[in-house]
Amino acid sequence: MITFDGGEKRYPDGTVAVDGLDLEVPTGTLTVFVGPSGCGKTTSLRMINRMAEPTRGRVLVNGSDVRDQDPQILRRGIGYVIQHAGLFPHRTVVDNVATVPRLLGRSRKQARATALEVLERVGLGEELAGRYPAQLSGGQQQRVGVARALAADPPILLMDEPFSAVDPVVRKELQQELLRLQSVLAKTIVLVTHDIDEAITLGDRVAVLRPGGVLAQYATPEELLTTPADDFVAGFLGVDRGVRLLSFFPSGDLPLRTEPVVAAGDADAVSRSDERWLLVTDDARRPLGWFDSRTGAVPQDLAGELMPPGRAFVPGRDSVRTALDAAVLSPAGHAVAVDESGCVLGVISGEQVAAVIRTQHHGRSRSGTLRKMS
Numbered sequence: 001m002i003t004f005d006g007g008e009k010r011y012p013d014g015t016v017a018v019d020g021l022d023l024e025v026p027t028g029t030l031t032v033f034v035g036p037s038g039c040g041k042t043t044s045l046r047m048i049n050r051m052a053e054p055t056r057g058r059v060l061v062n063g064s065d066v067r068d069q070d071p072q073i074l075r076r077g078i079g080y081v082i083q084h085a086g087l088f089p090h091r092t093v094v095d096n097v098a099t100v101p102r103l104l105g106r107s108r109k110q111a112r113a114t115a116l117e118v119l120e121r122v123g124l125g126e127e128l129a130g131r132y133p134a135q136l137s138g139g140q141q142q143r144v145g146v147a148r149a150l151a152a153d154p155p156i157l158l159m160d161e162p163f164s165a166v167d168p169v170v171r172k173e174l175q176q177e178l179l180r181l182q183s184v185l186a187k188t189i190v191l192v193t194h195d196i197d198e199a200i201t202l203g204d205r206v207a208v209l210r211p212g213g214v215l216a217q218y219a220t221p222e223e224l225l226t227t228p229a230d231d232f233v234a235g236f237l238g239v240d241r242g243v244r245l246l247s248f249f250p251s252g253d254l255p256l257r258t259e260p261v262v263a264a265g266d267a268d269a270v271s272r273s274d275e276r277w278l279l280v281t282d283d284a285r286r287p288l289g290w291f292d293s294r295t296g297a298v299p300q301d302l303a304g305e306l307m308p309p310g311r312a313f314v315p316g317r318d319s320v321r322t323a324l325d326a327a328v329l330s331p332a333g334h335a336v337a338v339d340e341s342g343c344v345l346g347v348i349s350g351e352q353v354a355a356v357i358r359t360q361h362h363g364r365s366r367s368g369t370l371r372k373m374s
Ligand SMILES: Nc1ncnc2c1ncn2[C@@H]1O[C@H](COP(=O)(O)OP(=O)(O)OP(=O)(O)O)[C@@H](O)[C@H]1O
Pocket: 011, 012, 013, 015, 016, 017, 035, 036, 037, 038, 039, 040, 041, 042, 043, 044, 194
């Protein structure tokens, strides 16, 4: 557990970077500090590992004031990941990662073995171990940065804008990778970002800071989206927070229809059906595309004249947001539901999804917490 107890940081020139911060980061959870530039996110983060000392109040790690601990010893239990990875340019990837275990007194061989193991954990194979940082992509460098921070297996991980220097696609990959790692490692993580979407994707809890280093709201992502504390938080969350909230609605209960689903060889299905749009599948019930029954002549093999099936969703795994998105983008206005192996379970129209959202939203607002889904 990390506790900010009235933590304040006033720099010698009088700038108040952090103003009376009170919050707790429970052990094994991921908290995100988010807010506009200059609102004290980095300073707050650095108060945890004593890279910035509070001028008033306290920061406690597992109940002990960090100021009572030797900074070097304190930092052994706290991994630190920064933007651009901060790797040593003249050391190979494996040596970069092995640095921390070496500092902790492990033999060269042990440190190297640990480094290779952690590199694999973050998705980097042995073939990259002998390269220098400049010979890696930005995303790979960030992974090395994460591996280096994990090499000493610290219970706490501080991450300062870890993914902001990579392109949006790689950034999404790294975010998913971090969530996967966290589901296995359950570290206590504090991550700084200025990107509210990243905060909502990654955080078990999100601390929104406002200029002047004041905490505006500390809440779970769904609480932020449903009940922002004030106009500043609502404005920071953006205009589409209602749509983003749908990421917390499970799609497992969406009512699916199977009547519009037909096999490619079953051309007679067109005359039997009242549906305008028929989802045509192959023999294994995989979606091939949409057949528009108003196009006139019906071919022998329906597979010949189809509109693309669009992105499918997996009920239970994906959220209602994914299902709605699939329906909006579908030429037929219907989302295709598939099982984990890609076989069609049924379809649902955008209007039906919207009707379920209304019901779920009422239920949720009355009762309870939501679980983030893909
Ligand atoms: N060493 C310093 N001396 C004086 N003021 C500082 C110092 N470091 C940071 N500040 C100021 O403290 C405030 C908070 O800075 P901090 O870096 O913590 O904010 P941030 O939210 O992380 O910003 P960004 O998103 O731009 O990185 C800013 O006004 C900054 O100018």
